[in-house]
Amino acid sequence: MQPKPNIVDLPVYQPGKPIEEVKRELGLDEVIKLASNENPFGSSPKAADAIRREIEQISIYPDGAAVELTNAIAKRTGVGADQIIFGAGSDEIILMIARAYLQPGDETVMAVETFPQYKHNVTIENGVSIEVPLADGKHDLPAMLDKINEKTKIVWVCNPNNPTGTIVSDEELTAFLDQVPDRVLVVLDEAYCEYVEDPSYSDGLALLKRYPNLILLRTFSKIYGLASLRIGYGIGAPGLIRSINQVREPFNTSRFGQAAALASLNDDEFLERCRTANREGLAFLRGEFDRLGLDYFPAHGNFIMVDVKRPSLEVFDALLRKGVIIRAGQRGYPTRIRITVGSAEQNAKVAEALEAVLQEIGVQA
Numbered sequence: 001m002q003p004k005p006n007i008v009d010l011p012v013y014q015p016g017k018p019i020e021e022v023k024r025e026l027g028l029d030e031v032i033k034l035a036s037n038e039n040p041f042g043s044s045p046k047a048a049d050a051i052r053r054e055i056e057q058i059s060i061y062p063d064g065a066a067v068e069l070t071n072a073i074a075k076r077t078g079v080g081a082d083q084i085i086f087g088a089g090s091d092e093i094i095l096m097i098a099r100a101y102l103q104p105g106d107e108t109v110m111a112v113e114t115f116p117q118y119k120h121n122v123t124i125e126n127g128v129s130i131e132v133p134l135a136d137g138k139h140d141l142p143a144m145l146d147k148i149n150e151k152t153k154i155v156w157v158c159n160p161n162n163p164t165g166t167i168v169s170d171e172e173l174t175a176f177l178d179q180v181p182d183r184v185l186v187v188l189d190e191a192y193c194e195y196v197e198d199p200s201y202s203d204g205l206a207l208l209k210r211y212p213n214l215i216l217l218r219t220f221s222k223i224y225g226l227a228s229l230r231i232g233y234g235i236g237a238p239g240l241i242r243s244i245n246q247v248r249e250p251f252n253t254s255r256f257g258q259a260a261a262l263a264s265l266n267d268d269e270f271l272e273r274c275r276t277a278n279r280e281g282l283a284f285l286r287g288e289f290d291r292l293g294l295d296y297f298p299a300h301g302n303f304i305m306v307d308v309k310r311p312s313l314e315v316f317d318a319l320l321r322k323g324v325i326i327r328a329g330q331r332g333y334p335t336r337i338r339i340t341v342g343s344a345e346q347n348a349k350v351a352e353a354l355e356a357v358l359q360e361i362g363v364q365a
Contacts, residue, residue, distance in 0.1 A: 036327075037301065040340075057255055087248070090233070144157075154187060191301075194223040231257035281344070286304070307335050318360060326338065
């Protein structure tokens, strides 16, 4: 049996190493994972309560249209219910967008480095990925604009960007959107938007009112702490959402996911605690990197990308042996690693382990 030729060399997404696997392989009693941008403080207690209530319904299909959750999101965001679509994480929305809009040979424009699932799903649909290098870790929007032509169907903007953690400002984004042709779909991935405190950051919901060719991606996997339940959503113009809905699989989000998301949605106290702890964690890590003389990109999500001045995969392996899992191996940043902000205890441990590793490896010429 022969697969589609365009996927033969397609890399499989590599998640962060599981904690139990590392413990078993290295014989460690304690391992911390700061690799997947998960919320180290868990999820709202209301989410667990909601899941317990759903257990009696485990044999019943979920609401295929997620009506109650859709209405709650619509109320909270001030958009119509017909402007919202749910997926198994926002990465399934990416898949559905590519499926709905791309034909073989269509072009899409994206940054490099950015979230790899954009290119992954474009390739599956036989589309062409036009990759534009980041400028100082940020999306180079003018350069991306220059790559738009008559073949361009989609432009992907991750804000804050994963893996660098940088943002483009509202002024930069608005100037860009003003010049993107109406026929080109702009996907604004705001998976980490709840963490951003910079006043220059854009209001994606306000931009939707001005640009009908824009769709926002958001998720319950990050600050809401529901990563295992796989639930995210997109917000866009009704016609846009209808087209994406036409390729959505039935019952693509679970009863547990919908119930937990609904319960979590208005727990603002939990979200504020997470934001505060994340702010403090970023400040601590920046202070440690400054002390160690390491450069880092401005971080606006729940992770930070730092230049360790050594091959990143060597640092990854050395940290792994000390029971710390981080992210490394970005092709455009061979000496940078990405560290998720953890609890105060975890942040202290990764800083201590990193300092020891850097001394062990030494600076590379």
